[in-house]
Amino acid sequence: MKVLTANRLIDGEAVWFGSDQRWHETIDYAEVARDKAADERLERLGKEAFARNEVVDVDLIDVELLGGEIRPLRLRERIRAAGPTNRTDLGKQARPRPADEGFAAGI
Amino acid sequence: MYRYDEFDHSFVQARVAQFRDQVDRRLAGEITEDQFRPLRLMNGVYLQLHAYMLRVAVPYGTLSSKQMRMLAHIARTYDKGYGHFTTRQNIQYNWPALSDIPAILADLASVEMHAIQTSGNCIRNVTADHFAGAAADEVADPRPYAEILRQWSSVHPEFSYLPRKFKIAVTGAERDRAAIQTHDIGLHLKKNENGELGFAVWVGGGQGRTPILAKKIRDFLPEEHLLSYATAIVRVYNLHGRRDNKYKARIKILVHETGTEEFARQVEAEWAALKDGALTLPEADIRAIESYFVPPALAARPEGDAAVKLARLDSRSFGEWLDQNVVTHKHPDYAAVTISLKGIGEVPGDATDSQMDAVADLAERYAFDEIRVSHEQNLILPHVARADLKAVYDRLVEIGFATANSNLITDIIACPGLDYCALANARSISVAQDISRRFASLDRQKDIGELKLKISGCINACGHHHVGHIGILGVEKKGAELYQVTLGGSGDENASIGEIIGRGFGPDEITDAIEKIVDTYLAHRSGPSEKFLDAYRRLGPAPFKEALYASEAKAA
Known part of the structure; x- marks a missing residue:
């Protein structure tokens, strides 16, 4: 299983790509890719976001x-x-947990 | 202290404006990351795990109170209230937004500071003995020469794209507190038999994945030839240094593969064409730069002896701090003070904005406005009247900077490691904190005596583990942190590279292993006067291996 992560260009904040197609400041909302096709899709979206200068240091990382x-x-x-x-x-650990935060943390 | 002239001011201002424009264009999408990355690195901006990191140059580790206050202001205004002093006598901020960095650089420029050449394959911040100008044992202050090298190397057109980064250190004393033998060029300022100043020139030292000690290629280089000779060295390196392999690109590899004698011959041949030319330093210019570094007028303060004696009787902890963190000054009424950034369980090298402000106040009030950053990640007040030591100590106690552990086992160098650094394989800070807590007792630390413990979170060795009496290198093995221990390293005038003692230890085992090593030393030393390093050099690794690994050998 993999998720897509990067750092936001403007401030370097670590972000993860969510199933709502937005970058989130915590990993909790990340879209989890469970097969090769999903990996490739996330990878492509990462490249596009990099090309749009939203994020840098884009990486697909292994998760469980x-x-x-x-x-x-x-x-x-x-x-x-x-x-x-x-x-x-x-x-991120100093922030409220996702249950308190809602889904609004996307950029 | 060196003061910017008009040229320096306009140069740094222009650079801030240039970088502001580059950041604007990057954020507007007009330039790509591939185009921008080298530009940001030239201005000290890295991308780390959690955020960008800005590394600010502190030339030869010298700061005024005003500059220290600006560093505090930046920590408070643009970062998360702290900064990290590094082994290159610089400071790093861990959380700045890219969009704020032009403003930070403008603030720095207002106090004659910048972040130029704190990254990239160029000549980096020139470091020097942190007791320069104060040390009783120095021949002359090495900082004027470090300043001359700084001016020469700043945006040097020929040396801005070297095969790899290039680091120079200068010491002015026989006792090497600047670790010159682990530098690309190490300069030892000394006098010849006629009393003239010059340098022993060492080349090709470095740590990283291939630790090599520098070789002396010239015993005495008259001071006026400093720049022509340095140019000859860097020119030979620029021409022949390997650009095909990043891991073999440092000058140490070139010197090693070429052979010291042949390398020295090439440098001398290059120098023959440069010697006595435009790079020869005019006597008047050297003395003019030197005049910026003239020590403050130190008035006689003979009451210091009695005051210190009395205060010592009154406070045991003050006495302990005096014994450990205060060293002899050229002037008998004065002393140089080490401000420990290594409180028990604290992060080596970290200081909060309010601590920085407090140190600035102390320097202004008691230390002629001068502060140094040491490569051992402490701060120094180089000129304090002995009569004022108790007042300085009392204030340091209030801000948590009075730990009496200079040169003891808890005076640990540690890189940021995996808690911050994108290159790291393992954490360093947490290991340093654990060891510090284990050896918290000052009585125990003093019984152990001088022991330099240095931790790096990856093979790049920013934590100088190769030259630690005890070195710890964090690696990643099968997805977990593993800590390799080296013993017998040293970064002083009798430099040596530590030897790997055996298999590594997990995060939960490493502090126990260090304790076993220390206990083995205590059991085997010839007496309390035999330091850890001397004992290791006499004993070799055998008793330490035995203590660490014998039980498992038997079990097997």
Whole structure:
């Protein structure tokens, strides 16, 4: 399983591509690709977003679903999705959880 | 301190305007990322895991209070209230928005600072002994020469696209506090038998994936030839350095593959064509630059001895701090103070905006407006009257910067690692914090004595692990962090590259492993005066291997 991630051009914020076709500031709303065709579609959308200068450093990353939550397989991506492990007051981990936040965090 | 002249001011202002335009055009989609990336890197802007990162140059680690206050202002206004002082005596901000960076650069320019050449394949910030101008053992202040090199190397048309980055360090004392042997060029300022100033020139040192110590290619280069000789070296490198393979592109590989003698011959041949030409430094110009670095007029403050004696009787913790973080100054009534950015369990090198402001206030009030950043990620007040030490200490206690651990095991160098860095394979900060907490007891640290522990989160070695007495390198193995330990490294005048001791340790094992190493040293040292590094050099790796791995060998 994979999700599409990047950093937003204007401020560098780590973002993930959602099933609503928008970039979100947390991984929770990311569209999960479950087969090769879906991977390729996300990859293509990533390239298009890069070409439109919305995002940079676009990457398709491996994830798993744990209790319904998306969890990247690599530690690097888990830290990107959460924030520095030594500063839990910073990054995504310092924000309200998705249940409180709604689906409005897209850009 | 060096002051910008009119040319410097207009140059830096023009550069800010140029980058503002480049950012505007990038955000408007007029230039692509491939076109923009090299432009942003030339201005110190990286893209890291969570955000952009801006690396600001602190030439030879010297700052005024006004500049430190501006660094605090930037942390507060554009970032998340802190900055990270680096092993190149620079500062990095971890969260700036690209759209804010032109404004940040304009703010920096207003205090004669910039981010030019803090990235890219050019000559980077020239570093120097952080006690320069204050150290009792120096022959002369190395910073005027670092400044001359800075002016020469800034947007040098021939050397802006080298095969790879290029780092120069200068020390003015026999005791090398600038780690010159791990630099592309290391300069040791000294006097010859006639009392004239010049340099021993070392070339081809570096860490990264292929750690190599520099080779001395000239024992004495008269000062006036500094730029012609440096040009000859960089020219030979620019011509022959490998551009086909990023991992073999540093000058250390060229020197190694060419052979020191042949490399030196090529440099001398190049130099023969340059010597006594336009690059010869006029005596008057050297002395003019030097005049910017004349130490402040240090009035006699003989009351310091009695004041320090009294305060020591009054406060044990002040006495401990004096013993560890205060060093002898050229002037007997003064001292140089190390402000530890290594509080127990804290992030090595991090300082908040209010801590930066407080240090700026201290420097203004008690230290002639001068602050240094050390490559060991601490701050230095180079000129403090001994009579004022207690007042400085009391304020440092209030802001959490009075940990008495300079050169002890918790005075750890650590790169940002996987918590921030896009290149990292493993975390460094969390390992540093764990080790710091394990060895929190100052009595225990003092019993262990001088021990330089350095941690890198990837093979690029920003945390200088190769030259740590104990070095830790984080790698990724089967998707997990693994920490490889090296022993016996050193970045001083008796430099050495640490040796890998054996298989690596997981994040939950590494602190125990470090403790075993330390306990083994304590058990085997000839006495309390034998430092860790000396004991390792005498004993070799065997007892440490035994302590770390014997039980598993037996089990197998």
